[in-house]
Amino acid sequence: MTPTAATATAAGPRAARTPAGQAKDKILATAFRLFYAHGLRAAGIDTIIAESGVAKATFYKYFPAKDDLILAYLEQVDGVWTGQLHAAAEAAGPDPAAQLVGLFDALSTACRRDGYRGCAFINAAAESATGTRVHERTVAHKQDILAWIRDLADRAGAPDPDGLARSLTLLLDGGLASGVLDADPAAAAAARTTAGQLVAAALSPSSAP
Amino acid sequence: MTPTAATATAAGPRAARTPAGQAKDKILATAFRLFYAHGLRAAGIDTIIAESGVAKATFYKYFPAKDDLILAYLEQVDGVWTGQLHAAAEAAGPDPAAQLVGLFDALSTACRRDGYRGCAFINAAAESATGTRVHERTVAHKQDILAWIRDLADRAGAPDPDGLARSLTLLLDGGLASGVLDADPAAAAAARTTAGQLVAAALSPSSAP
DNA sequence: ACGTTATCAGACAGAACTGTCTACGGCAAC
DNA sequence: GTTGCCGTAGACAGTTCTGTCTGATAACGT
Numbered sequence: 001m002t003p004t005a006a007t008a009t010a011a012g013p014r015a016a017r018t019p020a021g022q023a024k025d026k027i028l029a030t031a032f033r034l035f036y037a038h039g040l041r042a043a044g045i046d047t048i049i050a051e052s053g054v055a056k057a058t059f060y061k062y063f064p065a066k067d068d069l070i071l072a073y074l075e076q077v078d079g080v081w082t083g084q085l086h087a088a089a090e091a092a093g094p095d096p097a098a099q100l101v102g103l104f105d106a107l108s109t110a111c112r113r114d115g116y117r118g119c120a121f122i123n124a125a126a127e128s129a130t131g132t133r134v135h136e137r138t139v140a141h142k143q144d145i146l147a148w149i150r151d152l153a154d155r156a157g158a159p160d161p162d163g164l165a166r167s168l169t170l171l172l173d174g175g176l177a178s179g180v181l182d183a184d185p186a187a188a189a190a191a192r193t194t195a196g197q198l199v200a201a202a203l204s205p206s207s208a209p
Numbered sequence: 210m211t212p213t214a215a216t217a218t219a220a221g222p223r224a225a226r227t228p229a230g231q232a233k234d235k236i237l238a239t240a241f242r243l244f245y246a247h248g249l250r251a252a253g254i255d256t257i258i259a260e261s262g263v264a265k266a267t268f269y270k271y272f273p274a275k276d277d278l279i280l281a282y283l284e285q286v287d288g289v290w291t292g293q294l295h296a297a298a299e300a301a302g303p304d305p306a307a308q309l310v311g312l313f314d315a316l317s318t319a320c321r322r323d324g325y326r327g328c329a330f331i332n333a334a335a336e337s338a339t340g341t342r343v344h345e346r347t348v349a350h351k352q353d354i355l356a357w358i359r360d361l362a363d364r365a366g367a368p369d370p371d372g373l374a375r376s377l378t379l380l381l382d383g384g385l386a387s388g389v390l391d392a393d394p395a396a397a398a399a400a401r402t403t404a405g406q407l408v409a410a411a412l413s414p415s416s417a418p
Numbered sequence: 419a420c421g422t423t424a425t426c427a428g429a430c431a432g433a434a435c436t437g438t439c440t441a442c443g444g445c446a447a448c
Numbered sequence: 449g450t451t452g453c454c455g456t457a458g459a460c461a462g463t464t465c466t467g468t469c470t471g472a473t474a475a476c477g478t
Contacts, residue, residue, distance in 0.1 A: 017444070017455060039336050041250045044435060055456045060437070123335035125389045126327070127248050139390050166399040171376075174383030180334045181348050190375040194407065201406060226425060226474060254466060264426040269467070419478100426473075434465075443456075448449100 018054055024062045027052045031073050036120050040070055040127045040134070067133060070124070074137050077120040082144070084110065089152070096156035100149065100168060100199050104192035107175045111183045118180030122173070145169060156203060164202045171195055227263055233271045236261045240282050245329050249279055249336045249343070276342060279333070283346045286329040287353075293319065294354070298361070305365035309358065309377060309408050313401035316384045320392045327389030331382070354378060365412060373411045380404055 018026060030052040034043035045066055049059050063069040084106040092102025110116060117123070121138040128134040149172075150165035158164045175191040178184070227235060239261040243252035254275055258268050272278040293315040301311025319325060326332070330347040337343040358381075359374035367373045384400040387393070 019455095021454090023455075038338065039250075041248075041336070042338075045437080046435070056437085056458080057439085058455060061454090064437090066436070117339070118335070119386075122331070122386050122389060126332035126335040127250070129247065129251075130326075135390075142387065142390055163399065163402070166396065167380075167403040170383035170387070170396065170400055170403065171379050172383070173386045174379035174381070177328075177331050177382045177386030178351065178379070180331060181344075181351055187375065187379065190372065191379055193372070194376040194379065197407070197410060198403065201410065228424095228475085230424085232425070253464075255464085265428080265467085266469080267425055270424085273467090275466070422475100422477085424473100424475080427471090429469085431468080432466090435463080437461090437463105439458100439460075441457090441459105443454105445454085446452095448451085 018058075023052075023054045023058045027054060027059055027062060027069070028072060028076060031069050032076055035070065035073050036077075036117060036123075037115060040124055045069075070134055071137060074121065074124060074134065074141070078141050078144075081106075081110075081120075082148075085145070085148075096152045097199055097203055100152050100156060100164075101192060101196045103149075103152075104172070104175075104188070104195050107172065107191055108185060108188040111175075111179050111185055111188045116179055116183040118178070119173070119176035122177055123180060142169075142173075145172075153202075156199070158202045160202070164198065167198050168195055171198070227267075232261075232263045232267045236263060236268055236271060236278070237281060237285060240278050241285055244279065244282050245286075245326060245332075246324060249333055254278075279343055280346060283330065283333060283343065283350070287350050290315075290319075290329075291353070291357075294357075305361045306408055306412055309361050309365060309373075310401060310405045312358075312361075313381070313384075313397070313404050316381065316400055317394060317397040320384075320388050320394055320397045325388055325392040327387070328382070328385035331386055332389060351378075351382075354381075362411075365408070367411045369411070373407065376407050377404055380407075 027048065030048050031043070034048055034051065037043075045059070048069070049056055052059070063072065085103050088106035088109070089099035089103040091105065092098040121141050125135055125138040128138075146165055146169050149168050150161050153161035153164040153168075171191050171194055175188055178187050236257065239257050240252070243257055243260065246252075254268070257278070258265055261268070272281065294312050297315035297318070298308035298312040300314065301307040330350050334344055334347040337347075355374055355378050358377050359370050362370035362373040362377075380400050380403055384397055387396050
């Protein structure tokens with residue numbers, strides 16, 4: 001019954017203990033990095049746990065299954081990316097028409113970042129079957145973005161806000177999707193330019209006969 | 210040493226034997242279906258072998274590693290999809306400008322197909338690390354498409370064929386990428402309409418000051 | 419008829435992955 | 449000080465995955 005029990009395998013008690021409550025954050029940060037860099041399936045639980053520096057039991061306390069971690073990851077991505085889009089739009093000034101074009105700056109910025117690998121949601125959807133929670137979360141994200149852009153188009157006075165929003169999201173998704181192939185800033189720039197054309201054409205008087 | 214050795218486990222000889230030389234085709238057909246439907250990692254070798262109805266040894270004779278099968282799959286996808294794009298373009302008549310718009314009919318047709326799950330190449334790239342053979346093959350495919358569209362734009366007399374081709378491929382990739390989320394024919398139709406706008410704008414006299 | 423070639427059947431190895439469980443140590447509130 | 453709570457360490461089980469190997473069997477060319 002002595003502390004130095006016989007069966008104990010060395011029992012090294014030193015471990016940079018994670019402060020209470022921070023374990024979850026560390027796990028999420030690591031998951032964000034590994035899921036995005038390698039994909040949902042390629043990033044194994046064991047690796048995430050090891051690189052997080054937390055114990056396995058701690059991990060499973062917060063995320064009972066890998067799917068729960070993936071969902072939390074997508075939630076985080078949604079917050080970050082939506083924030084970047086809104087910020088880019090607002091940086092273009094108060095005019096909704098200008099914001100419709102300005103939001104494409106978020107794409108340029110993103111594809112210049114190191115380790116850029118396209119849209120986390122599209123990548124996630126490519127790895128998840130239709131109908132799963134992961135897939136549904138991705139669809140919901142894209143619908144949110146579409147609704148937001150549609151609202152901007154509406155406030156910009158576009159005669160067909162749905163159509164304009166659809167065109168712009170296609171362009172945005174195209175830019176994001178091609179990001180998984182090569183992070184070409186020229187593609188992002190082209191997307192912005194094209195968006196400018198489309199917005200101008202949609203708002204020009206001649207488009208309303 | 211007798212033929213009816215003791216250790217032999219029953220040795221059931223009946224099996225719908227695949228005619229010589231057709232095993233490879235059967236494997237490829239099954240791989241096409243499973244890789245596209247479930248993703249590269251989710252589709253396991255064992256499942257592909259079982260559904261192909263071939264023996265494991267036969268499989269590994271033709272495809273020494275899973276990567277080889279994936280590459281063959283991508284090769285096949287490239288042939289099919291490129292063929293559909295060309296066919297759709299040619300169906301629009303001999304005018305290159307019309308072909309630039311008409312090729313988007315391939316997108317509409319594709320997303321109406323049962324089990325449509327977006328672009329096999331984008332999905333594959335989402336699951337493969339940068340620099341791998343699979344990833345490189347995807348990049349090459351997209352470059353081929355871009356070059357073909359650029360050529361059409363050139364022959365259509367666009368003042369900036371590179372820019373127009375870039376815009377159109379963004380649109381096409383956007384339509385394909387959103388296909389992994391939901392196979393919405395409206396998105397494909399919008400892509401075609403938008404392409405029409407862009408082509409018209411690029412070729413109108415006013416665009417050349 | 420005979421030999422070569424292609425295929426089938428499935429056991430097996432070795433690794434990786436997800437998830438469970440036990441045992442123990444520090445920290446803070448009471 | 450004692451009592452919980454939160455954390456660490458890591459063994460373990462059960463599955464799945466890729467890839468290898470053996471041996472038997474059908475088809476085909478000569």
